[in-house]
Amino acid sequence: MPETRHPIEPPARPDIMNDVQAPLPDDMPVARELPWWRRALDHAPVRRLLVVIAFAVIWEAYGRYLNDPLLVPTFSQTLSALVDSCLSGELPARVWSSLRVLASGYALGVACAAVLTTLAVTVPGGGDVLGTMTVMFNPLPAIALLPLALIWFGIGNFSLVFVITHSVLWAVALNTHTGFLAVPQTQRMAGRNLGLHGVGLVAHILVPSAVPSILTGLRIGWAFAWRTLIAAELVFGVSSHSGGLGWFIYQSRAEMDTANVFAGLMTIILIGLFFEGVVFRTAENLTIRRWGM
Amino acid sequence: MQAQLQIDDVTIRYRTRRSEVTAAYRISFDVYRGERTVLLGPSGCGKSSLLKAVGGFIRPLSGAIRLNGRAITAPGPDRMMVFQEFDQLLPWKSVLGNVAFALRKGAGLGAEEAKARALEAIDAVRLTGFRDAYPHELSGGMKQRVAIARAMAMQPELLLMDEPFAALDALTRQQMQEELIRLWREIGFSLLFVTHSIDEAILVGSRIIVLSPHPGRVRAEIDCRDITEADRGGERFEAMRRRIDTLLFGERTHA
Numbered sequence: 122m123p124e125t126r127h128p129i130e131p132p133a134r135p136d137i138m139n140d141v142q143a144p145l146p147d148d149m150p151v152a153r154e155l156p157w158w159r160r161a162l163d164h165a166p167v168r169r170l171l172v173v174i175a176f177a178v179i180w181e182a183y184g185r186y187l188n189d190p191l192l193v194p195t196f197s198q199t200l201s202a203l204v205d206s207c208l209s210g211e212l213p214a215r216v217w218s219s220l221r222v223l224a225s226g227y228a229l230g231v232a233c234a235a236v237l238t239t240l241a242v243t244v245p246g247g248g249d250v251l252g253t254m255t256v257m258f259n260p261l262p263a264i265a266l267l268p269l270a271l272i273w274f275g276i277g278n279f280s281l282v283f284v285i286t287h288s289v290l291w292a293v294a295l296n297t298h299t300g301f302l303a304v305p306q307t308q309r310m311a312g313r314n315l316g317l318h319g320v321g322l323v324a325h326i327l328v329p330s331a332v333p334s335i336l337t338g339l340r341i342g343w344a345f346a347w348r349t350l351i352a353a354e355l356v357f358g359v360s361s362h363s364g365g366l367g368w369f370i371y372q373s374r375a376e377m378d379t380a381n382v383f384a385g386l387m388t389i390i391l392i393g394l395f396f397e398g399v400v401f402r403t404a405e406n407l408t409i410r411r412w413g414m
Numbered sequence: 415m416q417a418q419l420q421i422d423d424v425t426i427r428y429r430t431r432r433s434e435v436t437a438a439y440r441i442s443f444d445v446y447r448g449e450r451t452v453l454l455g456p457s458g459c460g461k462s463s464l465l466k467a468v469g470g471f472i473r474p475l476s477g478a479i480r481l482n483g484r485a486i487t488a489p490g491p492d493r494m495m496v497f498q499e500f501d502q503l504l505p506w507k508s509v510l511g512n513v514a515f516a517l518r519k520g521a522g523l524g525a526e527e528a529k530a531r532a533l534e535a536i537d538a539v540r541l542t543g544f545r546d547a548y549p550h551e552l553s554g555g556m557k558q559r560v561a562i563a564r565a566m567a568m569q570p571e572l573l574l575m576d577e578p579f580a581a582l583d584a585l586t587r588q589q590m591q592e593e594l595i596r597l598w599r600e601i602g603f604s605l606l607f608v609t610h611s612i613d614e615a616i617l618v619g620s621r622i623i624v625l626s627p628h629p630g631r632v633r634a635e636i637d638c639r640d641i642t643e644a645d646r647g648g649e650r651f652e653a654m655r656r657r658i659d660t661l662l663f664g665e666r667t668h669a
Contacts, residue, residue, distance in 0.1 A: 305499070305501045307497050307499040307501050307502045308501060308502065308504065310469075310471055310489070310495065310497070310502075311495075311497070311502045311503075311504070313471070313489040314469065314489050314490075314491065314493075314494060314495050314520070315491050315516055315519045315520030316489070316490055316491055316519070316520055317519060321519075325515075325519065326504070329504065329505075329506040330504075330505075330506075332506070408506065411506075411548065412505040412506045412548055412549075412550065413505060413548060413549070413550025413551070414505050414506075414550075
């Protein structure tokens with residue numbers, strides 16, 4: 122026979138008051154500092170440096186084991202080649218020559234992208250024009266335009282600038298435009314509420330709001346520009362009166378100086394690391410990290 | 415005395431992908447200076463569309479909306495809007511920056527004057543200690559307070575609020591409602607406030623426009639100037655609540 126159920130009456134209990142002002146025991150502090158190496162490992166650059174050191178050690182070991190500097194020079198041989206080329210002034214000159222062309226093309230590409238994307242969101246139908254153009258030109262490798270540039274502008278830095286601009290423009294424009302379209306409606310309305318419209322709305326609301334996508338575009342554009350530049354230099358650095366890094370690599374290969382080929386590649390990597398770790402990271406810290414976006 | 419805001423036979427229709435929807439149908443009412451007018455109704459009564467039309471963000475199909483006798487054609491800083499969404503603040507500007515930016519761009523003030531007035535407004539919503547914080551570092555209630563400070567600092571003809579407290583927790587919401595009334599007493603402004611909460615309408619409003627849904631039509635206009643926070647839960651408050659409830663849902667049969 123089932124037990125008769127009674128409604129459960131919770132017991133009456135007194136209020137409870139705890140004292141949380143009492144000091145903590147000595148072996149239980151509110152917070153204790155971690156040892157220095159644990160704190161150091163908290164920084165991504167430190168962890169990355171460890172990975173790089175591990176790579177260098179493996180490389181050095183393999184190079185010594187192979188013992189064939191013509192195929193794979195060791196890490197230390199590459200490093201000394203790098204230092205020698207730097208001291209002789211040849212490598213810095215090459216780097217300078219490359220970076221100058223790169224900066225002109227990059228700046229021009231970003232400027233064109235700024236104009237096109239602004240038109241795309243302020244002029245009716247502009248979005249369709251830009252959309253169609255990016256769909257057409259974004260998949261086209263910029264280096265494929267080099268022959269055409271040579272016909273139009275002749276051999277020289279301007280042809281290089283032209284193809285670099287092309288490589289940067291569409292990547293930056295595509296990402297910026299996507300960023301503009303993703304700006305929350307509320308933020309747009311908040312801006313329009315203040316009477317902003319046209320270029321003012323783009324400059325004060327759309328651009329800051331789209332900074333995450335714009336930075337992505339600038340990064341991709343930067344990588345594209347590098348690839349295009351080095352490729353173009355490998356193709357026709359021969360005839361350029363002051364060749365850049367690509368030409369340096371090509372020339373070192375011709376002289377069977379493998380250590381210098383490696384040194385050239387390493388320079389490209391180092392410049393890439395510098396821009397990623399210092400320039401873009403600083404840009405991010407000053408904007409999207411600070412703003413929590 | 416002329417009404418500050420005149421909504422005159424306004425019909426609003428918007429288009430979705432598949433159809434055209436009449437959000438509000440032949441709505442007319444007036445807002446006088448210093449009134450706290452609440453648009454109350456269930457979803458689909460076009461209250462937000464109506465508020466956006468007053469803000470100048472959407473254009474009514476027919477009818478006229480006039481502010482001080484002049485037709486509204488575009489958004490402007492004389493009608494500052496406080497939205498429900500927390501993302502109405504600009505994430506790339508600090509609390510002070512957000513308010514000062516509005517004053518510089520919207521009201522055309524110089525840097526010094528904008529900063530001074532922004533600080534006053536931030537002080538009024540009791541966020542002085544957070545003037546240099548960025549929006550992502552603030553709680554929801556604090557963000558809404560910044561939005562209110564920004565709107566207030568502009569000294570608009572009309573303050574427009576689109577369910578500004580709907581995304582807040584219940585305790586913060588109550589606190590914000592009281593703060594809004596306090597600011598209204600201290601500064602004095604005209605308010606057009608959208609909500610779907612009967613309690614909030616009675617507490618915030620001095621006049622309630624009850625809207626019926628599909629399409630939105632004015633069911634009633636009710637004066638509730640005399641009912642304040644002190645009446646919450648009291649006899650008069652409950653009577654008002656029941657009255658509006660009946661207006662919205664008809665007589666309820668009680669079991």
